[in-house]
Amino acid sequence: MKQLSFAAVLCFAFFTSFAQSKETIAYRKESEEMRKSVWAWEDPKFKVKDIPQKYANASKIIIAHHTELTADSKSSIAFYGLGFGTKHKQNLTEIVREVVKLNDKNAVTEYSELSFTQFEKRSGFYTSDKSSTYVGVRVIKGDGTVKEINADEIVLTKDAANEKQAKLAIPDLQPGDILDYFFATAQNTTNDFATKVYTLLLFDNAPVLSYSFHSQLGKKFAVEYRSYNGAPELAVKKSAESDIEISVQKNDMPPFETSLWVSATRQLPFIRMNIGQGYKGIGSAAMGMSRPGEIKKIANSQNALEEKSREFSLRYYNGYWMRNGREEYISMEKLAKSKAKQMGIEYKSMSREERAALIYYTARFDWLLRFSIDNLEGKINLPSRRFDGFPFSMFALLKAADLDPAIMVYEDRTGFRMNEAMNGSDLGAIAYLPGTNKFFSLTSVFDIPFVVPGSAEGAKNTKSFTFEHPAMAGPGKVANLTEVAPGPNVATSKSTDNARIEKLQISLTAEKTSLNVKRNTILKGHYKLDEQTKLVVYEDIMDYECKVFKQEELLLDEIANSKSGKKYINEVRNAFAEERKKQKDAFSKEAKDWFEQEVTEMKDYKIENPGIRHNAPDFVYSSNFQLGGLVKKAGNNIIVEIGKIQGTPLVIKEEQKKRALDIYMPFARSIEYHLEIAIPEGYTAEGVAALNSKVQNETGYFITEATSNGQTVSVKIMKHYLNSYEPLQNFEKILAFVNASSEWTNAKLLLKKK
Incomplete structure (x- = not known):
């Protein structure tokens, strides 16, 4: 199935109802008009039939791939009910047309269906935004016959009020056919100053005879861009109406093998653009915004670093140093101290690293694990959830405990290099204790302190920041930010660690x-998370943590003995029992998937160690079964x-x-x-x-x-x-x-x- 995701290029997310009758009629009319327009393009590259001999054995050949992006911005006066204001309205249209020669059955299978988001919509208090996607498909047979597919004969794979996912079948495709198709997305937005990251990928796993891009943006737009890994530069000019015109052309692109051990970000050619409405008003410099009509080639990562540091600096001042935010982090240390007392440990006698670890576990327990009847289903499935590492939250926790932490900003080892980042989101961040290089990241309930994510391993040329209240920062300090120099170098794990x-x-x-197998599995490091997610039951995590904290009551007893819990304890017991039943199936499936053989008579399955503490980090489980x-x-x-x-x-x-x-x-x-x-x-x-x-x-x-x-x-x-x-x-x-x-x-x- 061939799927082209426009959300990855221009993120459209719109929510409201779809009035089937009127909207469908209007959509079909617009769709037909769009097809007439695109099929009328007179460009020789879409009519090429002869394939170079060097690509004769390729499964498919992209004869032509062209993107046309237009965006207009204009101001108008709108009445909002509370008064008059300026409403900025954007009209964006993106058309991606591709002509591909299908040489074998694999290519035919890949293109036998086209999937897309047909319709999305959002309404808000001040805005009413809409995005629609249209499709056109033509099949050119070997004898030159052109057959157009009725692109409105779609099948909805998701028919929700806020979004409609659709697929279109392409019948009777055969090796040797040429498929000419396009996706066109039209969007209207209001008051949208958000920057849209637009990426041109100048690589494919198939040869591309012609790749082209053209864009025309209204004069109120601004563009930042950068070419990577040998990609050509943008050709940029201003039209007579001061519109920004951008074009890229590249011919005869050989296929790139991207399926095995490749970092696309560091190795394959592409161009990135930040596109958005320019702004030159009050605070534009502080917000890092470009001026209307500005076209800027990004030559270094200074903007990205400033954006990243500004994000944490503002969160520190607006959150941590405001009363409620700071009290939350201070109260977590108080809770950690009570946990230490409960465990028979003298908090003051603990080392800096030990106190940091205890606060980490306390926060993980209180923020992510603590049971609530308000979200019974969600809590049971909580181990499968993923978080962003909580770099600022980890920093604030350790800061409130006077442990002098910092936040390290680093380049992802397979992502953008530090000197090639365009946006703050290109760079990773993690809290740590300077002088010890002990790191703290929380991406799942199974994470433990002192472990860095795989993306940060081997990081060098890192940047490190800490924050103080402005009154303590002294004159000349900007946004309560202090850079710690130098940032730490991060070790790389060994094969025995994972x-x-x-x-x-x-x-x-x-x-x-069949073989009778008594199995004991030990998982270490980055190998743990996927299997922990599949096999560990929420109740067991909670009971394990309760025992480590030397809490008198385990989870079910705690709920049953609480005043509010008595009335729903049976519901909780039943829910936990259902999860326990599913665990056997999970063990059987995991074994079958790993050994790729028939697994029967699963018994004696058990989690020996959940692997959620740094002093017992290995995930260990066992079982007994027949292996065919x-x-x-x-x-x-x-x-x-x-x-x-x-x-x-x-x-x-x-x-x-x-x-x-x-x-x-x-x-x-x-x-x-x-x-x-x-x-x-x-x-x-x-x-x-x-x-x-x-x-x-x-x-x-x-x-x-x-x-x-x-x-x-x-x-x-x-x-x-x-x-x-x-x-x-x-x-x-x-x-x-x-x-x-x-x-x-x-x-x-x-x-x-x-």
Whole structure:
């Protein structure tokens, strides 16, 4: 299915009802007018039929891709009911047209449906904004016949009052066809001074014969832009009416392999623009706004850093130093002190890091975990929620406790480099304790202190800020902001820090074709979160934390014994019981997905350690089940396809081997299997020595070690990626151990009848 998301380019979010009859009639009329307009474009690039021989074997070829963006801004007087004011109205239209040659069945499948947001709308007290998307589709057959698809014959996949998602089927597509289609989005907004980030992606996984962009913006708009990774510069000029005209043209773009270990932000060509209404009134400089008609090429990250620091500085002054905000953070330290007393710990005797960790856990418990009947469903599903790291909140908590924290601003290791950021959102932020480099980020209820997210690993050239009340900042200080110099360098985790260790005790009988597996899984570092989210039950997290805090009552007892909780305790018990029932299915699905074989008779499943404390950080769980698909009979003998215990390890495809880019992996990591296979009575194990293998170099290794004592076969399988980044010249070395792992899936253990 081919899907083009305009929300990623110009974020439209509009909410109100859709009056089916009148709106549908109007929409169909507008849609027909839009198609007549677009099909009338006279441009030779849309009529190309001949494909260069060098692309003859490509699955698809983008013959032409063109975007036309127009935006007009004008002022008018509007009556708001309370008085007169100036209303700024924007009319924006974006048309994206693409002509693509479909060479094989994969391409036909990809383009057999087009999905889009047909209609969105929002109404507010002062505004009534609307956005509509129109579609046109034509199929050009090999004999030159042109067939236009009725683009109004859509199927709604989401029919809500505030949004309608739709898909359009393209029937009878065949290899060799040319598809000519467009999406057009028209938007009206009022009083919209928000900056819209618009991105031109000058890469595709298919060859592009012609890529072009043209925009005409009203004179009240302003544009900031930057080209990345070899992308061409914008051609910018002013029209006679002072409109801003922007154009980009690039021909014969080769395909880019983007599916394996690629950082698009750092490696692939694209152009970014900040587009919005200019403003030159009072406070424009402080708000970092461009003047109407201004066209600015961003050459450094100073604006982005100022935006980031301004955000936290204003939150500090307007929130933390205002009475209510500051009291909230002070009260959290008071609560942490009571927790320490409850645990039998003298708060004053704790080190700076220990106090910071206790405050972190107290805030996590009180803000994110504490149960409320008002949101029963949401609380039960709370472990699946994601947060932004709470950099300012973490800073404010530690500041209120006089722990002298700071906020580190850093570049995402696969995102924008520090000197290439255009907006504050391009940069990450995390609270920490200067002098200790102990970091505090809260992105889920499973996070622990002193751990940095993978995006921040290895960060250098960081910027670090702390804040004081303006009265304490002294003369000349701007916005209560103080830069701490220098910012810290962040360590990079090792393959053993992000590990998955499967300890499997395996037994089998001659009568069965499945293995009995007693499993113990240990997950470390960045490998934990996905499985924690799937397997951990909310009640267990709460009870675990209650025990650590040495609270007398566990969660259900606390609710049942409270005055307000008595009336809904049965509802809570029933809800928790339902979640407990689902946990067995979650364990079965997780095992089936990991081993990629049939899993039956799941029992004795248990979370051994939830991995939510820094002094017990590993996520550990166990279970017992039957694993199918690995046992075959060969006369009186048994063959165990032991190599398939890995499931399907990474296989690097032929097209991925034609690599021209450095390697950006998510993080250094390792996967290990520690197998103990009991030899059935009356059998002997043969071929054990053949299970041993070793491929090792500076990028990583795949090693298997197998031994037998006559009763048990022990096999240790180890696959380690030692680094998160590798230069291109090391790709063949990575291939060596990755291929060895893939080939070892054919390994077999013969159990021979005596």
